[in-house]
Amino acid sequence: xxxxxxxxxxxxxxxxxxxxxxxxxxxxxxxxxxxxxxxxxxxxxxxxxxxxxxxxxxxxxxxxxxxxxxxxxxxxxxxxxxxxxxxxxxxxxxxxxxxxxxxxxxxxxxxxxxxxxxxxxxxxxxxxxxxxxxxxxxxxxxxxxxxxxxxxxxxxxxxxxxxxxxxxxxxxxxxxxxxxxxxxxxxxxxxxxxxxxxxxxxxxxxxxxxxxxxxxxxxxxxxxxxxxxxxxxxxxxxxxxxxxxxxxxxxxxxxxxxxxxxxxxxxxxxxxxxxxxxxxxxxxxxxxxxxxxxxxxxxxxxxxxxxxxxxxxxxxxxxxxxxxxxxxxxxxxxxxxxxxxxxxxxxxxxxxxxxxxxxxxxxxxx
Amino acid sequence: xxxxxxxxxxxxxxxxxxxxxxxxxxxxxxxxxxxxxxxxxxxxxxxxxxxxxxxxxxxxxxxxxxxxxxxxxxxxxxxxxxxxxxxxxxxxxxxxxxxxxxxxxxxxxxxxxxxxxxxxxxxxxxxxxxxxxxxxxxxxxxxxxxxxxxxxxxxxxxxxxxxxxxxxxxxxxxxxxxxxxxxxxxxxxxxxxxxxxxxxxxxxxxxxxxxxxxxxxxxxxxxxxxxxxxxxxxxxxxxxxxxxxxxxxxxxxxxxxxxxxxxxxxxxxxxxxxxxxxxxxxxxxxxxxxxxxxxxxxxxxxxxxxxxxxxxxxxxx
Amino acid sequence: xxxxxxxxxxxxxxxxxxxxxxxxxxxxxxxxxxxxxxxxxxxxxxxxxxxxxxxxxxxxxxxxxxxxxxxxxxxxxxxxxxxxxxxxxxxxxxxxxxxxxxxxxxxxxxxxxxxxxxxxxxxxxxxxxxxxxxxxxxxxxxxxxxxxxxxxxxxxxxxxxxxxxxxxxxxxxxxxxxxxxxxxxxxxxxxxxxxxxxxxxxxxxxxxxxxxxxxxxxxxxxxxxxxxxxxxxxxxxxxxxxxxxxxxxxxxxxxxxxxxxxxxxxxxxxxxxxxxxxxxxxxxxxxxxxxx
Numbered sequence: 001x002x003x004x005x006x007x008x009x010x011x012x013x014x015x016x017x018x019x020x021x022x023x024x025x026x027x028x029x030x031x032x033x034x035x036x037x038x039x040x041x042x043x044x045x046x047x048x049x050x051x052x053x054x055x056x057x058x059x060x061x062x063x064x065x066x067x068x069x070x071x072x073x074x075x076x077x078x079x080x081x082x083x084x085x086x087x088x089x090x091x092x093x094x095x096x097x098x099x100x101x102x103x104x105x106x107x108x109x110x111x112x113x114x115x116x117x118x119x120x121x122x123x124x125x126x127x128x129x130x131x132x133x134x135x136x137x138x139x140x141x142x143x144x145x146x147x148x149x150x151x152x153x154x155x156x157x158x159x160x161x162x163x164x165x166x167x168x169x170x171x172x173x174x175x176x177x178x179x180x181x182x183x184x185x186x187x188x189x190x191x192x193x194x195x196x197x198x199x200x201x202x203x204x205x206x207x208x209x210x211x212x213x214x215x216x217x218x219x220x221x222x223x224x225x226x227x228x229x230x231x232x233x234x235x236x237x238x239x240x241x242x243x244x245x246x247x248x249x250x251x252x253x254x255x256x257x258x259x260x261x262x263x264x265x266x267x268x269x270x271x272x273x274x275x276x277x278x279x280x281x282x283x284x285x286x287x288x289x290x291x292x293x294x295x296x297x298x299x300x301x302x303x304x305x306x307x308x309x310x311x312x313x314x315x316x317x318x319x320x321x322x323x324x325x326x327x328x329x330x331x332x333x334x335x336x337x338x339x340x341x342x343x344x345x346x347x348x349x350x351x352x353x354x355x356x357x358x359x360x361x362x363x364x365x366x
Numbered sequence: 367x368x369x370x371x372x373x374x375x376x377x378x379x380x381x382x383x384x385x386x387x388x389x390x391x392x393x394x395x396x397x398x399x400x401x402x403x404x405x406x407x408x409x410x411x412x413x414x415x416x417x418x419x420x421x422x423x424x425x426x427x428x429x430x431x432x433x434x435x436x437x438x439x440x441x442x443x444x445x446x447x448x449x450x451x452x453x454x455x456x457x458x459x460x461x462x463x464x465x466x467x468x469x470x471x472x473x474x475x476x477x478x479x480x481x482x483x484x485x486x487x488x489x490x491x492x493x494x495x496x497x498x499x500x501x502x503x504x505x506x507x508x509x510x511x512x513x514x515x516x517x518x519x520x521x522x523x524x525x526x527x528x529x530x531x532x533x534x535x536x537x538x539x540x541x542x543x544x545x546x547x548x549x550x551x552x553x554x555x556x557x558x559x560x561x562x563x564x565x566x567x568x569x570x571x572x573x574x575x576x577x578x579x580x581x582x583x584x585x586x587x588x589x590x591x592x593x594x595x596x597x598x599x600x601x602x603x604x605x606x607x608x609x610x611x612x613x614x615x616x617x618x619x620x621x622x623x624x625x626x627x628x629x630x631x632x633x634x635x636x637x638x639x640x641x642x643x644x645x646x647x648x649x650x651x652x653x654x655x656x657x658x659x660x661x662x663x664x665x666x667x668x669x670x671x672x673x674x675x676x677x678x679x680x681x682x683x
Numbered sequence: 684x685x686x687x688x689x690x691x692x693x694x695x696x697x698x699x700x701x702x703x704x705x706x707x708x709x710x711x712x713x714x715x716x717x718x719x720x721x722x723x724x725x726x727x728x729x730x731x732x733x734x735x736x737x738x739x740x741x742x743x744x745x746x747x748x749x750x751x752x753x754x755x756x757x758x759x760x761x762x763x764x765x766x767x768x769x770x771x772x773x774x775x776x777x778x779x780x781x782x783x784x785x786x787x788x789x790x791x792x793x794x795x796x797x798x799x800x801x802x803x804x805x806x807x808x809x810x811x812x813x814x815x816x817x818x819x820x821x822x823x824x825x826x827x828x829x830x831x832x833x834x835x836x837x838x839x840x841x842x843x844x845x846x847x848x849x850x851x852x853x854x855x856x857x858x859x860x861x862x863x864x865x866x867x868x869x870x871x872x873x874x875x876x877x878x879x880x881x882x883x884x885x886x887x888x889x890x891x892x893x894x895x896x897x898x899x900x901x902x903x904x905x906x907x908x909x910x911x912x913x914x915x916x917x918x919x920x921x922x923x924x925x926x927x928x929x930x931x932x933x934x935x936x937x938x939x940x941x942x943x944x945x946x947x948x949x950x951x952x953x954x955x956x957x958x959x960x961x962x963x964x965x966x967x968x969x970x971x972x973x974x975x
Contacts, residue, residue, distance in 0.1 A: 012761075013761055028909070030906070030909045030910075030913055032819075032820075032913065032914060034902070041738070041739075044738035044739075045738050047738075048737065048738050057906050057909070059902075059904045059905065059906055059909075059913070059914055061902050061903055061904070061914065063637050063638065064637075064638050065638075066635075066637075066638030066639065066640070067637045067638040069640060070637065070638060070639055070640040070641065070646075071637075073640050073642075074640075074641050074815060074818075075818065076814065076815075076818055076819050076820060077819075089643070090640065093640060093642060155523075156523045158523070158525065163610040163611075163612060163634045163635065164634055164635055164637075164638045165422075165635060165638030165639060166638075184425075184426075185425060185426045185427045186425060186427045186428060187423070187425060187428075188423050188424075188425035188426075189423070190422065190423030191422075191423075191638070192422040192423060192635070192638070192645070193421075193422070193423040194419065194420060194421035194422070194423065194428065194612070194613050195611075195612060195613065195615065196615075197611070197613070197614065197615030202522060202523065202623065202624065203611060203615060203624070204527060204609050204610065204611070204624045205609065205610030205611055205612060205624065205626070205634070206610060207610070207634055207927060208927060210927045210928045211927045214927065214928070215527070219525045219526075219527075220525070221523075233930070234930070308817075308818030308819050309818065309819055309912055371862060373862055373864055374862055374863045374864050376864075377863070377864035377867075378781055378864075380773070381773050381774075381776050381780070381781060382777055382781065382786070384770055384773040384777065385773065385774040385777035385778060385787070385790050385838070386790070387770050387834055388774065388790050388793040388794045388797055388834070388835060388838065389789075389790065389793055391797060391831050391834070391835075392793055392796075392797065394812060395800075395804065395805070395808045395831075398807075398808045398811045398812050399804070399807065399808065402807075402811060454704070455704045455707055455708055456704075458700060458701040458703070458704025458705070459701070459704050459705050459708055461701050462701040462702060462704065462705050466698055466701060466702075475705060477956065478708075478709055478712060479705075479708060479709075481712055481949070481952065482708065482711070482712050484888060484948055484949060484952045485715060485892075485945065485948070486891075486892025486893070486894070486919060486944060486945075486948060487892065487893075487894065487895075488892065488894040488919045488922050488923050488941075489715065489719065489892070489922070489941050489944065489945060490715070491923075492922060492926050492937065492938075492941055493711075493714070493715045493718055493719070495926065496718070496926075497714065497718050498711070498714075538708070538711050541708050545708075569690050569691065569693070569694040570694055570697070570698075571690075571693055571694040571697035571698075572690065572694075574697075592799070595799045596799060598801070599799055599800065599801030599802070599804075600801075601801060601802055601803045601895040602894045602895055602919075606927075629801055629803045629895075632803050632807065633803055633895060633898070636807060636810075636899065637898070637899060641815070649807075650807060650811075653803070653804050653807045656801055656803075656804060657800075657801070657804050660799065660800065660801050660804075661796060664795070664796045664799045665792070665796060667799075668792055668795050668796065
């Protein structure tokens, strides 16, 4: 009995070792990144195509913007992804880091109310009041007044928020802070905030855009904030938000594109190694622009030798990957409801990527 | 004649050193967590244990502050629900297997119960998220809310991701542990006690209730404490079903509210915090608190259970 | 109704209640198995078991498979066993053979306490102590975290199995002039062999299903094993990531992964039952072998 067990165990060990040795020995370059769930639908497709073209395997783990930034600061990943630009504290903890906007997305307000079709009208202030727990019923006057032609049910609103450190939360709370001074003073903008919950209100926490989408999908009378791709690809009912021009705008590629054009034109973009904390595409001027739009960034160190496990070859592969993302990779955006980077942003990115060094040597981009 | 040789001594020392691995694991864990928790403990002191606000984002009105009381209560409340539901069921199973079951059923039934322990936590969570929460929401919570909604514990529209669902899943998960130890305890009750009781005309129920269970009282109590320890430490299934509220919203004021336990809080947010920040240290502090609670419960359990009789660890897990 | 009839009624009621408890406990088990099989079985195919996952946002594309997750779990089992079983067995040997002192008593209690450690606490500790020191997520960190859970279980089951070996066996061996350590290694351990294997296999089944320690140590990946300094995937992680997704194809994949994991864990458990049904008892034969 002992002998048979010993043989069985040895056999299993040999098989497993053989399997992973075989795969280990096949030469592939690997890069590791982690961060936002916001761009995950696009990044995962880009990575898949890139692997087919170049045999470079990029592992991207969508743990949330906060997780990506934390990993970057601990230098345990090659690049991070975040919808929230680095604040002053984070810039200090990740000195010499670069912001590379790789795509643009929008935060939609998705809801699940039986009988109410897509396109419910909401203002920033109304949304702030709902998420602050001051408006607790779907047929509250504040919501009903915005939607005179719809009968809203007398049911409690269940808000769904992100319980992890999220760039999507950062964008969303930024919009709420701009729309409601009360929100700005009490809750403010951040990747993680203290979600208010006065008595009578109910708020669910969910990890990742994924789970927020799932919770809204599975539970009636919920309202949550999710990135556009997640909402459109799964056929959610989303709100039409009032923009600064007074129009009710549904999130779509065209309305987001208008936001990007009108916002990027009026504000100059900082250099890659400067602070991007004041860059935002919220409440753009165009009459048909969707108001809750944002860049999402890839973050890397300008001098790559600080990253654990970095070698010259891997640094070169990383630079080429980043170059590809802002050029050829952009072709995959429209199909997945993300907006291609406009020319001026690509130019800024090019300069940033070209500034990346390994052991003070510049790296080729193609 | 030499009784022991150099080789024997070396072997004994080797074994003793390796056996120290347990202490090493415990000390490393305690030290690492304590070290990481210091910044928050020094900054907030007792507020951390008694306060309810969890605010990682300083604003003009509210400073950054971390209070873990809601999560401690969340852990205790879900564990209490688990015990309230799970212990009677476990006792019922144990009594059935020892006192009532036909010989042939004993092995299959006990094996089925042990299989419950073999199912990984994440699969409990998966099943809970897609199947069980709708059962609870439709057949338990909605009726309770409709008819007894005035009762504080049943307030709030139920939708299945809350303290109650998390507590019930925990109850299912502790049944194998509590029932198998209770089984040993009941089996260890000397037959003379039973025979004495039967001989004065007691029914089976009376024998069990008045004699067997009171004889095994402390052992069963030990089993309950062990089940409590298990419930407190559980992470994945709870994280997927508890609704993930935070701050004062996580205070367990109703069974149908989304809540948070210490372990689900950490699973949610630890990786998102940057090393060196207060938030990072806050998560580690919650981990330390959880560790201390778990140690306290389990040491008590060990003392109670091994005092009665030897327990076969591991195999009954 | 007479008092006796009432008492008989209570007795019957009690029997029904206890039986009811058994049924209540079995229902979730049946439901879990049913759901996992019903939702997971349609996913199973050779491709599913050996291919890496594909991005779910590509419409019309096949969802790929969970090959890396299966490989990762196997690798973790091997690494954890390599680290944990020798340490656990030796600890158990110490507790059983040299265990009548204060130090052993304390160690025994610590081991029992460690078996109930919250796994998330293990995850944080190993993240802080190993991942941050190494500078990257790593299968080694994952194996260390799982060993924290495995070692105490193996130590205690080893101790219990060794204690089942009658002292007469040890004494007989010593009386023949065999050294104490050799007695333990060549006589007592093999004699307790099936108990050791049982305990180890059950411990392995337990760690195969652990998720929380892995989130913070191996991170997860969509690729096969890429080296000891790279993140890796594993079945419980894959389930966790897949089912918290809004894409139906990923959720379906998660159920498939759950089915594979349950099959692995259950077959370890059932295998152990079958094996212990046939216990061997060859203490004297063992002594005979050594004497030759």
